[in-house]
């Protein structure tokens with residue numbers, strides 16, 4: 001007569017077997033890849049130095065042959081950008097990202113968008129699982145921010161952010177390698193009320209909403225659309241003509257060409273840049289600004 005296996009042994013084998021993970025459906029897999037492709041596009045977009053250029057590049061980035069699900073990727077990038085300031089505030093308030101996840105912050109922004117404002121249902125992927133576990137913390141951080149800003153919903157918050165952005169003055173920096181500041185004030189003054197900044201020489205303040213992207217002085221590199229914080233770095237160093245300066249993270253080159261101007265085109269600047277495409281942008285901007293003579297560009301690939 002055949003002997004039956006002891007029941008206890010069968011039970012322990014059953015206990016050791018891991019519960020089988022549900023295989024993701026095609027839709028879940030496709031959404032998983034769209035989030036990663038969107039994160040790559042978002043990363044390149046956020047490295048753009050002004051919003052107009054960034055928006056212009058989203059389509060070209062999404063339409064590159066490596067992006068498989070173009071429609072979903074484009075929608076995810078645009079929607080995440082719409083809520084980006086809110087998402088950043090929420091993530092900071094929730095304080096949930098370790099150094100490991102911070103390295104993939106664009107993917108974190110995309111997934112947080114999906115969790116808070118996007119699709120319902122479970123999201124496939126390790127980063128998604130991590131953030132899903134933190135969803136309560138993200139939602140309560142969002143509620144705190146809404147309460148603090150005195151708005152009822154996230155759409156009101158986005159509108160509030162847009163209004164305060166529209167009220168900010170516009171800064172432009174005069175490239176003194178090409179023109180002097182008084183000439184720039186006269187030229188720009190034909191269209192706008194122009195004031196000099198009291199901290200950064202050659203930095204001009206224009207009214208909120210002033211749009212100089214297509215202004216001839218901007219197009220020919222005589223005036224740069226550079227914010228006040230960015231313009232303070234080279235001034236703080238106070239380089240003299242003849243110095244040798246290293247700009248360790250240089251593209252798109254705003255500070256590099258500012259250094260060149262402060263050094264009056266004399267000396268040497270070693271501009272390092274890791275990203276190949278951004279090296280090309282750096283070279284274009286340096287040429288446009290007329291700063292080539294003192295520059296040595298190192299592509300740190």
Ligand SMILES: C[S@@+](CC[C@H](N)C(=O)[O-])C[C@H]1O[C@@H](n2cnc3c(N)ncnc32)[C@H](O)[C@@H]1O
Nearest residue numbers: 249250251252253254255272273274275278300
């Ligand atoms: C915020 S941007 C710099 C902006 C620039 N200083 C300006 O004023 O226009 C940072 C740049 O540093 C580059 N970068 C990051 N790590 C780097 C590294 N280890 N070596 C060289 N470049 C690096 C990035 O690719 C990016 O282009």
